[in-house]
Amino acid sequence: DGGITQSPKYLFRKEGQNVTLSCEQNLNHDAMYWYRQDPGQGLRLIYYSQIVNDFQKGDIAEGYSVSREKKESFPLTVTSAQKNPTAFYLCATTIALSNQPQHFGDGTRLSIL
Amino acid sequence: AQSVTQLDSHVSVSEGTPVLLRCNYSSSYSPSLFWYVQHPNKGLQLLLKYTSAATLVKGINGFEAEFKKSETSFHLTKPSAHMSDAAEYFCVVSSYGGATNKLIFGTGTLLAVQP
Numbered sequence: 739d740g741g742i743t744q745s746p747k748y749l750f751r752k753e754g755q756n757v758t759l760s761c762e763q764n765l766n767h768d769a770m771y772w773y774r775q776d777p778g779q780g781l782r783l784i785y786y787s788q789i790v791n792d793f794q795k796g797d798i799a800e801g802y803s804v805s806r807e808k809k810e811s812f813p814l815t816v817t818s819a820q821k822n823p824t825a826f827y828l829c830a831t832t833i834a835l836s837n838q839p840q841h842f843g844d845g846t847r848l849s850i851l
Numbered sequence: 852a853q854s855v856t857q858l859d860s861h862v863s864v865s866e867g868t869p870v871l872l873r874c875n876y877s878s879s880y881s882p883s884l885f886w887y888v889q890h891p892n893k894g895l896q897l898l899l900k901y902t903s904a905a906t907l908v909k910g911i912n913g914f915e916a917e918f919k920k921s922e923t924s925f926h927l928t929k930p931s932a933h934m935s936d937a938a939e940y941f942c943v944v945s946s947y948g949g950a951t952n953k954l955i956f957g958t959g960t961l962l963a964v965q966p
Contacts, residue, residue: 780956837883837945842894
């Protein structure tokens with residue numbers, strides 16, 4: 739089955755620690771996105787990538803970093819510079835340069851220890 | 852600039868009664884509009900999409916939405932609510948242009964279905 743796999747489902751971060759969230763897709767989509775979801779605020783865009791080896795900052799990129807070395811993978815690192823990382827993180831994909839809807843993974847919930 | 856406003860943060864209905872979730876949008880050109888549903892601790896699932904074809908859009912699970920340009924609205928309806936419809940619903944406008952199709956999300960409407 740084609741789909742998007744996010745792992746882990748739950749993740750805990752200690753103070754001063756970087757953590758990496760995984761997003762893998764086998765939909766053969768070019769574009770991939772990372773969103774942060776907080777209660778009552780909808781989804782906010784962190785980073786997105788239209789093609790391999792290229793990515794762009796979204797609306798709330800500070801304290802986060804990404805890479806896109808393979809079409810299938812778009813990992814997100816939450817760095818120690820992100821002072822309020824507790825949130826639900828969602829990865830999405832779509833066909834690039836189109837108005838087709840995005841497909842979402844099941845998310846990773848990140849909490850602070 | 853584009854934006855989307857969901858007029859109700861919470862809606863409660865009884866099972867078997869109609870559902871109406873309201874959404875207004877702002878767009879400087881003809882938008883693409885979507886409704887997504889999210890169950891607890893899950894990703895978002897596409898219910899339906901409007902991309903400038905028919906103004907009445909039918910989606911999955913009996914949901915439909917009507918695009919009304921004069922009212923800048925895209926309300927989601929269902930004739931008869933089911934317990935499994937209890938979830939959070941997001942109205943979304945696509946900011947397509949240039950090199951990306953960024954999505955602008957509403958803040959969500961939490962639908963409760965009473966037995």
